Amino acid sequence: MEQKKLLLLSTGGTIASVVSESGLVPGESGEQLIQMMGSLPYQIEVQDILNLDSSNIQPEEWKLIAEKIYANRHNYDGIVVSHGTDTMAYTASMMTFMLQGIEIPVVFTGSQVPMNVALSDAPDNLKLAFVAAARLEPDIYLAFDGKVMRGCRSVKVRTTAFNAFESVNVPVVAEVTSDGFEIKNKRPRPQATACVLNTNIDTNVSLVKLFPGFDPKLLQAMVDNGCHGIVIEAYGLGGMTFIRRNVAAAIGDLIRQGIPVIAASQCLYERSDLTRYEVGRQALLEGAISARDMTSESAITKLMVGLGQGMDVDGITAFFNTDIAGEVTIN
Ligand SMILES: NC(=O)C[C@H](N)C(=O)O
Incomplete structure (x- = not known):
């Protein structure tokens, strides 16, 4: 051979x-x-x-x-x-x-x-x-x-x-x-198409880890300094503070300005589900996009790619609701 x-x-x-x-x-x-x-x-x-x-x-x-x-x-x-x-x-x-x-x-x-x-x-x-x-x-x-x-x-x-x-x-x-x-585990190969090289990315993004006491005004400060999209590592299933420091409301403000906000989890394993708790639903109602079970590494790079293709908030939402290359479990 x-x-x-x-x-x-x-x-x-x-x-x-x-x-x-x-x-x-x-x-x-x-x-x-x-x-x-x-x-x-x-x-x-x-x-x-x-x-x-x-x-x-x-x-x-x-x-x-x-x-x-x-x-x-x-x-x-x-x-x-x-x-x-x-x-x-x-x-x-x-x-x-x-x-x-x-x-x-x-x-x-x-x-x-x-x-x-x-x-x-x-x-x-x-x-x-x-x-x-x-x-x-x-x-x-x-x-x-x-x-x-x-x-x-x-x-x-x-x-x-x-x-x-x-x-x-x-x-x-x-x-x-x-x-x-x-x-051990073969992934069914998606239909064979020729590889397309796509290096158009927008690197003006941020990855923020939430902590008790986080001032949501910092999110707007990032946007004021040129940030086009944010991944937030929220708590557990995707919970975000809304009393005194209202992170969920700040997310809504950003989304209305056309800035997509992705909600990932600080937990390494399992998925985000913003529908389970009030602290997740508030963010969801404001338009936060769930990263589901993606790693933060995949979420931030996928956000760069989506923004690099000129996607707006709706486009990024659809992009994150789609499994592009095995990076996310949709159902
Ligand atoms: N083990 C390593 O490779 C660590 C090294 N600092 C690197 O990432 O290049």
Whole structure:
């Protein structure tokens, strides 16, 4: 059987980091990562596209990563993107929206310990990402610590432990077991259409975590300073304060100005449901849009994409009521 042809796009992160006087900094090339990883039965090519800690990866870098994936997608059976872990869930979520209908598997990975350190988690994570890129259905994935999950459902939940990522509200796609690479949950592939690269995003958005005492006037201050849409991480099922500090009323004011407000939850697991409690219904009546069971990473990137297409509040509401790429459970 012919060997699968895979591409590594390296962007930096801890996986590629070396010790410096100013702390860990990305320093290894993609080729060096492949050499330290050990051999795999694939034909692997490498492109170094960035050399950044992922705290420095921003919308400009998302566009570059999306363009590189798009440009190379017909030349390879799968693509692995090595990336810092800190913002990897944001990048993987955004790639899901920017590269809808991608024709090959694209797998993000990184590590908690640099590749050049003995007993690092990097070789196993990188190997897993290549196996996933060779074996899975086309989609955007994140591979880490023996698990492969959908990019737009992944969240970084630990700062240092190897099991740093979790698949939130959907089961993992594949796992390493004593049987090898076990594919556990195949998502029915949406009708095959050609991938469309869409990097038009509006980054003038904000993600706000509610806390007792939050002054809702700050929401208007954001809008006065150029914010076009807000995701609020509310309490539990989506509850928002309305006595003394009326967050729900402030949301209504914003919506009447044409600013969409998405209500997500501070709870990592399960869904938002604004209909259950009075503290949710008030916000719903004012026009808040539920993020349902989306991660905050997916909600904020989806909002950027919707606004980038010129959608108004009604358009964003319909967009969030639609499952674009498996990022949300509608029913
Ligand atoms: N483990 C890591 O990769 C963390 C690093 N600061 C990064 O996100 O680039």
